[in-house]
Amino acid sequence: MKKFDVIVIGTGTAGQTAAFDLAAEGYNIAIIESSSTSGGVCALRGCQAKKWFYEVSEIVARCNHLQDIGITTLPRVDWQQILIEKNKFTSEVPENTIKNLRGNGVTFIEGQATFIDKFTVSVNNCNLKASSFIVATGAKPMALPFEGNEYMITSDEFLELKTLPERVAFIGGGFISFEFAHFAARLGCLKGEIYVLEANDKVLSPFDQDMVQQLVGASETEGINIQTNVYIVSIKKCRTGYTVVLESGLDLEVDLVVNGAGRAPNIDSLNLQAAEVDFSRRGITVDQHMKTSTDNIFAVGDCAESLQLARVADMEAHVAARTIIAAKDGGVSASIDYSATPAVLFTYPQLGSLGKTEEQLKEENIKYWKSYDTHLSWPTYRRVGLKYAAYKIMVDKDDLILGAHFISDNTTGLLNTFKQAMIDKVPVTRLYENNIMSPYPSRESDIVYMLSPFVE
Numbered sequence: 001m002k003k004f005d006v007i008v009i010g011t012g013t014a015g016q017t018a019a020f021d022l023a024a025e026g027y028n029i030a031i032i033e034s035s036s037t038s039g040g041v042c043a044l045r046g047c048q049a050k051k052w053f054y055e056v057s058e059i060v061a062r063c064n065h066l067q068d069i070g071i072t073t074l075p076r077v078d079w080q081q082i083l084i085e086k087n088k089f090t091s092e093v094p095e096n097t098i099k100n101l102r103g104n105g106v107t108f109i110e111g112q113a114t115f116i117d118k119f120t121v122s123v124n125n126c127n128l129k130a131s132s133f134i135v136a137t138g139a140k141p142m143a144l145p146f147e148g149n150e151y152m153i154t155s156d157e158f159l160e161l162k163t164l165p166e167r168v169a170f171i172g173g174g175f176i177s178f179e180f181a182h183f184a185a186r187l188g189c190l191k192g193e194i195y196v197l198e199a200n201d202k203v204l205s206p207f208d209q210d211m212v213q214q215l216v217g218a219s220e221t222e223g224i225n226i227q228t229n230v231y232i233v234s235i236k237k238c239r240t241g242y243t244v245v246l247e248s249g250l251d252l253e254v255d256l257v258v259n260g261a262g263r264a265p266n267i268d269s270l271n272l273q274a275a276e277v278d279f280s281r282r283g284i285t286v287d288q289h290m291k292t293s294t295d296n297i298f299a300v301g302d303c304a305e306s307l308q309l310a311r312v313a314d315m316e317a318h319v320a321a322r323t324i325i326a327a328k329d330g331g332v333s334a335s336i337d338y339s340a341t342p343a344v345l346f347t348y349p350q351l352g353s354l355g356k357t358e359e360q361l362k363e364e365n366i367k368y369w370k371s372y373d374t375h376l377s378w379p380t381y382r383r384v385g386l387k388y389a390a391y392k393i394m395v396d397k398d399d400l401i402l403g404a405h406f407i408s409d410n411t412t413g414l415l416n417t418f419k420q421a422m423i424d425k426v427p428v429t430r431l432y433e434n435n436i437m438s439p440y441p442s443r444e445s446d447i448v449y450m451l452s453p454f455v456e
Contacts, residue, residue: 004030006324007121007130009113009270013099014301015136018380019106020320030107030130032123034137034269039093040107041138041263041302042310052086052181054346057186061222061348064186064348065331065385068449070209077187079164082220086159115275115329118294132324134275135270135284136317139263139302142146144171148235151242152259155180157299160193163216165255169244171232174219175345177260178215181224182347191223195252196260197244204345208357208392208405214374215351215407227321265303269430280305288335289437290320296418298323312341340422349388355417357401367396368402378449379442384409391450399454410443417444428454 005027007363008015015031023029042048056077064070101108119130141316153177168184170177177196184194196203196219204212204228216226217450231247232287241255265283278285278293290298292407301313315336322334345351361368376389390407391414404418421431438444 002030002126002128003235004028004107004128004130006030006132006134007032007113007128008134008136009039009121010136010138010301011038011101011108012136012138012313013042013137013310014102015040016135017095017314017317018134018300018321019101020104020375021318022107022324025322025325026106027324029105030109030128031101032109032111032121032422034110034112036110037094037237038110039096042313043093043097044090047160047310049086049090049296050183050346051161052082052089053183053187054179055242056082057124057183058348058409060186061182062384065287065293066389067385069385080190081337082187083160083162087165102406112269113275114269114271118270118275118277118296122178133256133298134317134320134324135267135274135292135297135303136301136313137266137303139308140266141259141263142264144259145230146234146259148237148245150258151235151237154259155306158258161256166190167241167254168194168256169195169197169242169252169254170260170423171197171202172226172261173200173226174235174260174262176262177258178204178219178351179346180258180260181219182222185219185222185224185350192225193242193254194224195254196224197232197252198226198228199230199232201220202295203228204351206343206344206357207351207353209359209404210372210374210392211351211353211405211407214388214390215345215347218407219347220347251313251324263308265300265305267303273430273438288319288337289323289333290316290336296353307338307343309341313336315356319415326379340419342412342419344412344415347408349409350411352406352408352415354405354415355401355422356394357403357405358392358394361402366396366402368396369454371396371450374407378446380443380446381408393428393450393454395454398427399429401428401431409441414446414447417447 008019008031011033012097019031020028061149113121115121139436233245236243244252284299286299286304300320304310319334319336326333342354372392374390381389391406394402401422406414428451432455435447
């Protein structure tokens with residue numbers, strides 16, 4: 001029976017990060033991957049892969065907004081060309097992943113890992129032992145219960161479509177549906193024939209709802225129909241495509257139905273009960289050190305009951321690895337803090353969120369002051385024809401940032417500035433001064449306009 005110091009289960013960004021950290025410290029590491037394509041969702045079917053479609057759709061969106069104020073001929077797009085370029089990247093990921101792991105002294109094993117007990121897993125009919133385990137198996141598309149769900153494709157399959165049909169319905173009002181609906185709106189679908197169907201009374205519930213309403217307005221302007229309180233009875237195949245049968249009786253006929261309802265932790269095959277690891281439908285229960293209910297087993301990334309973001313997964317992996325190292329060396333365990341975690345929706349305009357939303361502050365009865373505006377007419381946005389630019393910044397009595405939320409064409413840059421200010425506990429009065437000499441004019445230099453209500 002083979003024995004390792006640590007066994008990592010899953011070769012996505014979190015699994016690789018943990019394996020590399022531990023291997024660099026001289027640990028004997030094995031990593032197990034159940035899929036024939038190593039590398040994880042982010043590189044193959046998520047963050048990296050989708051950006052090939054986003055970059056083109058952003059250019060198209062910009063040109064549409066600049067029509068009649070400088071752009072006279074709109075660009076022509078080719079979905080198949082984007083797909084080919086994306087596949088050039090993704091096709092190299094599995095081989096490069098294995099090569100990098102082995103090159104760093106990590107033993108790579110392909111097969112399904114199943115826990116026998118808290119120190120043993122079974123893989124390919126062989127038992128492997130380790131002092132510690134890090135579970136990093138990621139997430140999978142969430143199953144939906146209605147009749148005809150077999151006619152839906154997943155987000156994975158959407159990114160492999162040879163052609164983009166004219167009429168598409170996205171089920172669920174979250175990250176996946178909004179991002180992919182914006183791709184569809186710019187890359188080939190008919191205007192007005194793209195649908196986002198949400199069962200609850202609001203879409204994008206983790207985000208600040210004032211910002212969400214701005215994005216909904218921007219989306220509807222692009223021909224995306226967003227419907228809430230929608231109950232789907234079934235999906236039926238028809239002569240020209242598929243019929244989404246709704247309880248309201250207002251059925252939809254489309255060419256394609258996409259399951260955009262989010263992802264569920266990929267943990268069903270692990271037999272976590274045998275290792276006495278607690279979990280729920282939201283994922284494996286972990287503490288701030290990424291430890292599970294079993295002291296020597298950790299969980300990181302999308303399989304854990306935490307935020308499903310790639311860079312969060314990386315940080316969780318660092319924390320788990322450092323905690324294992326600290327236990328051996330007698331050091332202090334690492335811990336993770338999610339309070340300054342930015343999230344970006346790659347629509348156009350982008351929706352960004354950092355810290356508390358206004359809804360959360362009210363619910364938690366936290367006193368706050370805010371600077372807030374919508375439909376910004378600053379020159380930076382007028383020049384690009386962006387009519388749905390908005391922001392909301394909230395601070396406490398000490399002028400420290402509680403939350404920052406944006407609709408913009410450079411939300412990532414804005415969020416990063418505010419994220420660092422939150423981490424460094426920079427009051428907005430100083431952040432205002434720090435940004436007076438930002439490159440001008442730019443989205444970042446507009447920060448002084450956002451913060452001016454706090455300093456006047």
